[in-house]
Amino acid sequence: MTTVNVTDSNFQALVSNTEKPLVIDVWAPWCGPCKMVGPALTNIAQVDPERFQLVMANMEEFEKSADELNVKATPTVLIFKQGKEVARRSGALMKSQLEKWINEHL
């Protein structure tokens, strides 16, 4: 499984229990640009599934965590390493931009 879905109820556990870096896509069904970013991330993750764990967080079930993380836009992509946020980006990003940015932070 390349992608896992996360909600308010299992987010903290996932962050604490995953060894690999996490790339978390905070998205919403009403958000147009999310429809490009999600598949682009899936695409990047498939190239080397061992490099990081791709996590999809649907805002409908992630409201509390998004508030705690101070996320204020969709799509927002966060990178977590050893349980800590190391980078985030918001807005419509192309696959090449995402790839470059992920490489910089992993």
Place this chain on the structure above:
Amino acid sequence: MRHEKLIILGTGPAGYTAALYASRANLSPLLISGNLPGGQLTTTTDVDNWPGGQVGLQGGDLMTAMQEQVERFDTEVHYDHIVAADLSKRPFILTGEQDEYSCDALIIATGASAKYLGLPSEQAFLGRGVSGCATCDGFFYKGKEVAVIGGGNTAVEEALYLSNIAKQVTLIHRRDTFKSEKILQDQLYRKVKQGNIKLKLNATLNEVLGDEKGVSAIRLKSMIDDSTEILELDGVFIAIGHSPNTGLFDQQLKMDHGYLTITGGNKGNLTQTSVDGVFAAGDVADQIYRQAITSAGSGCMAALDAEKFLAE
């Protein structure tokens, strides 16, 4: 490299309508999505001016219906974003993020993207209280205070949309009259009367203020006497208009203020650009009308022009 008779760039109303007509003319077009599949309408809510549209028709749903319709006629929709083009000879060569393509005829329907003011503080707080899309991010401002910058349809629509979510919306416009449709202005003034929306006219956004948690205020500057004032809020939505997505064709196609120049007139072939076999439709070649329906109409014309070109 993949070769196609006809490639259409962009999946707004112009691109989908071009694909619909081209596929029904058995041209088997390849439709390349661009970086915002469904285009600008996916970042709006109610579309009340689409002929025949049902009450409450949503931009995103309309675009999904357009995609399903072209797929029904065997148009292939490819999720890619073209980053380089060579239109100097035929076949035309397009380089995407995923693949490389060549084609005998090309319809450019890459549309336009939301503009930002260009303030460093605006860029710094993007996604942390500064947004270019109320429908994407309005959700985060439930019960909070926000401002919308702009005076056209997008700005008024965003202010109306946010007034149902946020505690207080301030619409900030650098002039004292709005460019938006009269029906939207009526709705706006009704909300102003009810107190859900405040207006700040003759004022511009001067700086976005905040800290590591995000935006906490904005500084406004008066267009009349240059005086400044601070407005405390949680979010600011920029809706100052759009610029055409034509950078890819710089030095290759004739443009006017960044918009592709097309033949126009009433002798047919009016969607032809300065290069034979390259056609343009929708906002990418329209700085005046910029409506879903005018884009769809010009998409149809571009497909008919391309069909004629390919037959000759």
